[in-house]
Amino acid sequence: xxxxTENGPPRTTPIQSATFSQNVNAEIRRAAATGIYDIRxxxxxxxxxxxxxLLFLGASMSRYPLEGYREKCETSVTLGTRFxxxxxxxxxxxxxxxxxxxxxxxxxKEALGRGATLAGTSTTTGDGGMTQEERGHSNKLVxxxxxxxxxxxxxxxxxxxxxxxxxxxxxxxGGGGMLLGQKISDRxxxxxxxxxxxDQRSACRHPDWTGPDDLEIKILELREITSWKVPIYIKVGGxxxxxxxxxxxxxxxxxxxLDGMQGxxxxxxxVFIEHxxxxxxxxxxxxxRALQDLGMHRExxxxxxxxxxxxxxVAKCMALGADAVAIGTAALIALGDNDPxxxxxxxxxxxxxxxxxxxxxxxxxxxxxxxxxELMARFDPIxxxxxxxxxxxxxxxxxxxxxRACGKNHLHNxxxxxLCALTLEAAAMxxxxxxxxxxxxxxxxxxx
Amino acid sequence: MQTIDLEAQxxxxxxxxxxxxxxxxxxxxxxxxxxxxxxxxxxGLDAPIEVAVKGSTGYYCAGMNKQATVHVxxxxxxxxxxxxxxxxxxxxxxxxxYAGATGHGGTLVVKGNASSRxxxxxxxIDIVVHGNVGHMSAxxxxxxxxxxxxxxxxxxxxxxxxxxxFVRGSVKSLGxxxxxxxxxxxxxxxxxxxxxxxxxxxxxxxxxxxGSARKLYNFNIDNxx
Numbered sequence: 001x002x003x004x005t006e007n008g009p010p011r012t013t014p015i016q017s018a019t020f021s022q023n024v025n026a027e028i029r030r031a032a033a034t035g036i037y038d039i040r041x042x043x044x045x046x047x048x049x050x051x052x053x054l055l056f057l058g059a060s061m062s063r064y065p066l067e068g069y070r071e072k073c074e075t076s077v078t079l080g081t082r083f084x085x086x087x088x089x090x091x092x093x094x095x096x097x098x099x100x101x102x103x104x105x106x107x108x109k110e111a112l113g114r115g116a117t118l119a120g121t122s123t124t125t126g127d128g129g130m131t132q133e134e135r136g137h138s139n140k141l142v143x144x145x146x147x148x149x150x151x152x153x154x155x156x157x158x159x160x161x162x163x164x165x166x167x168x169x170x171x172x173x174g175g176g177g178m179l180l181g182q183k184i185s186d187r188x189x190x191x192x193x194x195x196x197x198x199d200q201r202s203a204c205r206h207p208d209w210t211g212p213d214d215l216e217i218k219i220l221e222l223r224e225i226t227s228w229k230v231p232i233y234i235k236v237g238g239x240x241x242x243x244x245x246x247x248x249x250x251x252x253x254x255x256x257x258l259d260g261m262q263g264x265x266x267x268x269x270x271v272f273i274e275h276x277x278x279x280x281x282x283x284x285x286x287x288x289r290a291l292q293d294l295g296m297h298r299e300x301x302x303x304x305x306x307x308x309x310x311x312x313x314v315a316k317c318m319a320l321g322a323d324a325v326a327i328g329t330a331a332l333i334a335l336g337d338n339d340p341x342x343x344x345x346x347x348x349x350x351x352x353x354x355x356x357x358x359x360x361x362x363x364x365x366x367x368x369x370x371x372x373x374e375l376m377a378r379f380d381p382i383x384x385x386x387x388x389x390x391x392x393x394x395x396x397x398x399x400x401x402x403x404r405a406c407g408k409n410h411l412h413n414x415x416x417x418x419l420c421a422l423t424l425e426a427a428a429m430x431x432x433x434x435x436x437x438x439x440x441x442x443x444x445x446x447x448x
Numbered sequence: 449m450q451t452i453d454l455e456a457q458x459x460x461x462x463x464x465x466x467x468x469x470x471x472x473x474x475x476x477x478x479x480x481x482x483x484x485x486x487x488x489x490x491x492g493l494d495a496p497i498e499v500a501v502k503g504s505t506g507y508y509c510a511g512m513n514k515q516a517t518v519h520v521x522x523x524x525x526x527x528x529x530x531x532x533x534x535x536x537x538x539x540x541x542x543x544x545x546y547a548g549a550t551g552h553g554g555t556l557v558v559k560g561n562a563s564s565r566x567x568x569x570x571x572x573i574d575i576v577v578h579g580n581v582g583h584m585s586a587x588x589x590x591x592x593x594x595x596x597x598x599x600x601x602x603x604x605x606x607x608x609x610x611x612x613x614f615v616r617g618s619v620k621s622l623g624x625x626x627x628x629x630x631x632x633x634x635x636x637x638x639x640x641x642x643x644x645x646x647x648x649x650x651x652x653x654x655x656x657x658x659g660s661a662r663k664l665y666n667f668n669i670d671n672x673x
Contacts, residue, residue: 149550198665208546225492
């Protein structure tokens with residue numbers, strides 16, 4: 001009675017709804033005010049089952065480790081051994097994913113080429129074609145063959161070390177691209193043969209083939225034009241990895257590139273990024289199973305991407321059966337994207353370092369995802385290349401450290417038996433036993 | 449005149465031989481016999497040579513052509529002259545889907561009809577079709593000219609950018625953001641040249657011009673249909 005008199009009646013603590021969270025409510029208010037969906041860059045931001053949900057077991061009584069610093073642990077990989085006269089030889093199994101000139105500045109593309117070349121790996125063009133600085137600074141350059149065919153020409157096709165036919169990407173399987181007018185400079189407009197300043201849409205499917213039967217013929221044409229010299233990759237988003245991989249092999253791919261929903265994009269609808277596609281963890285084993293069922297595992301190489309950040313992630317991808325990985329977002333961060341040194345500028349844009357994802361607006365304080373000359377001048381491609389090389393080397397060293405601890409003298413010798421899963425979800429998706437058990441959901445012969 | 453028997457000598461031999469033609473070659477005329485609907489015939493050429501294909505072709509004949517003149521004395525399968533950069537491709541019969549898709553330059557002449565998506569994503573190519581074109585022709589067409597001496601199917605010029613479309617007959621329907629535009633003297637002049645190059649005796653005055661309303665050029669929720 002006394003409490004009621006002095007403090008009023010007891011009240012419940014205000015509780016935020018888990019369903020209608022502050023983020024959800026803010027988005028509802030934003031949509032109500034503007035009438036347009038949110039467009040952003042990057043990949044899925046929601047928490048997903050990921051490589052962090054797997055652990056390596058390491059050596060023990062039944063496994064013999066290699067000495068951590070002195071014994072050899074190979075990292076090289078050869079891509080395109082199925083049909084190409086000139087497969088790609090990489091020193092490390094970490095490649096740079098396709099990102100367009102247009103989405104990125106010319107110096108940023110140059111830095112990717114510099115860093116990849118120093119590290120002995122490949123980089124990849126993107127929508128919008130091949131730039132001279134990118135070709136000039138990339139020892140091994142993969143040329144993306146995209147639905148838009150912006151900047152596509154047979155001379156660049158023949159200057160490429162490999163061709164990547166892009167069917168889809170993890171951030172938006174089934175979706176096309178978008179480059180808003182703010183980033184369409186004179187040079188970007190000229191390369192894409194479109195008026196300056198307009199919002200450019202990239203088609204979601206190729207203009208001159210529809211299914212895998214057609215694609216097989218398209219690949220024949222590409223091989224004829226390039227005299228059967230270079231490998232041809234097929235890139236798919238993480239949608240139906242078993243069937244997509246099977247059909248890619250049927251269509252004649254030398255390499256399958258599989259991109260999970262954490263993989264980034266320069267710009268698309270947030271609802272697309274967060275609600276379409278599968279996490280990469282759920283895709284790898286299904287793709288490997290498809291290759292094994294066809295007798296093509298290791299003959300057709302598998303590159304996986306979508307949220308690869310560390311050497312541990314690389315090693316886990318190898319253990320699950322991939323031949324190599326690709327990084328995009330992580331490479332941009334290595335170059336300086338979302339660096340706290342630009343926090344004041346991020347604040348002016350209404351965001352903060354680490355959360356900035358409006359890459360499509362062309363106002364990137366780090367000068368990487370922009371065509372604004374003043375912002376671009378903030379970015380040094382030589383320093384960027386050095387940083388990327390350092391980062392790639394660290395990833396390779398980390399992966400080697402783990403592989404040696406598992407007794408493997410090549411990253412490709414890592415195997416699923418080297419892993420355990422921390423969660424039921426990860427166990428089910430990666431088909432890796434739950435830690436402390438020999439079981440995962442769906443394991444054959446277990447009945448459930 | 450050099451003759452290659454495709455059936456006997458194979459596709460790789462054919463294309464490798466044609467690719468080996470240097471700019472200053474004396475072997476400027478080639479004849480391909482027994483094409484039998486094969487795919488990727490004479491693709492990726494890059495020399496001022498003349499290639500006559502004695503019969504019908506499969507997919508992607510003369511794909512990514514530069515400089516060469518390829519004359520198909522029959523009909524062409526899907527994607528003929530796709531992504532052509534320069535030169536001339538002539539089809540005596542009909543062309544299947546995606547004729548001239550994403551072409552950057554050069555001239556494609558189809559003396560019969562062209563199927564759906566003729567000139568899809570064209571980027572500077574000139575296409576002259578003596579007959580009709582199918583649905584979704586000139587979808588997302590960026591630049592260049594598409595001349596249709598007959599009729600056009602559904603959704604002509606959907607999401608078109610700056611390409612010019614000239615149609616003599618009927619248009620079943622126009623695609624999003626494609627409208628009929630005024631035919632000014634400069635367009636009649638352009639069209640007359642295209643018709644002459646395409647070997648058509650149609651009169652420019654008989655055509656209507658279509659192009660972009662430019663309402664989809666910048667993202668606007670009111671255009672999201």
